[in-house]
Amino acid sequence: MIKKLFCAALLCLSTSSWAVDIQPNNLFPKVEMNTTMGKIVVELDRDRAPITVDNFLTYVVKGEYDNTIFHRIIPEFVVQGGGLDPKLQEKPEMKPIVNESGNGLSNMTGTIAMARDSEPHSATRQFYFNVADNERLDPSSRRWGYAVFGEVIQGQEVLMKMSQVKTETNTVLEWPDVPVEPIILKSAKLLPRE
Template sequence: MIRWINALLILCLSQAAVAVDIQPDTLYPQVQLDTSMGKIVVELDRTRAPITVDNFLTYVVKGHYDNTLFHRVIADFVVQGGGLNLKQEEKPYDAPIVNESGNGLSNSFGTIAMARDNEPHSATSQFYFNVGDNERLDPSSRRWGYAVFGEVAEGEEVLAAMAGVATEHNSKLDWPDFPIDEIILKKATLLPRK
């Protein structure tokens, strides 16, 4: 049953790749994130996390990440975004994807990974940057991990600045670690093939 569900998810993602150009033949596509604090370029690894990369790029090309908030910042841990609009409302998202955390990539500083709920196969649009070496987020024989699917190629200083912003408890959402001053992801762009 699980194999059938995985095959169905891969087929759906393949069809989504046809509907929008996510450079399916590019093994290491790059995405530029224009934020209110500067630009970050991430290089994605389709060889290790093909489902996760296709999912992320589909959201990028559809414009899902444009004008969203980085809503969770914990110094020396993570900077997370991809799910809230500028009114602090959750954006609609597509079906969850299969967890590819066992791909050999580690949650080390400067990598990008998928956020999820406690259920291991619950990642949708939210992602995070590791701003510390977070091996405890990697899979082990006792638990699922969080799927890393790329790394920062340019803009580590921007990411470091984001990780250092002041945060507070957001009473509207009842979430901790919310930046006091908004960090906006203004636009995410899939860069042309190299």
């Protein structure tokens, strides 16, 4: 009996260790996102946004972004996702993180950043891609900004195609800018170190 419990404990430990292997010593990890419109690869910047990158990768490695939708698309502004399943149900969130918007990275075309509420330290799992230069989302001396934590290194054309889909106000969510045809993030995976 003790031997079985010991083996079970080891199995749990090894499984949980794997589940949170977010390449902590890799300053520029890469994540591949397979969507219904094509593949996007992002390179993250742990040097400038360590808390944000670790948070995002924890969701990635646990499979929490798989089969979520891009629920907010505004042409020449942003493509946002990561928080809802295809039935428009909110996914579970971890604890909110500290806002790292003052890290020197700007909300320029092709960057990935954390979505949040009006409270500056409220980001959890939702992210967005900038599909225009959105410096107004950067911090200033009078306001917190939105934390950029990486950039698209492959699939920029996929992102731009996504930004042009037809949207409408969704009657379930009562949100504008929801794609008429759902765009699904089928999987997000941390790529092996090069």
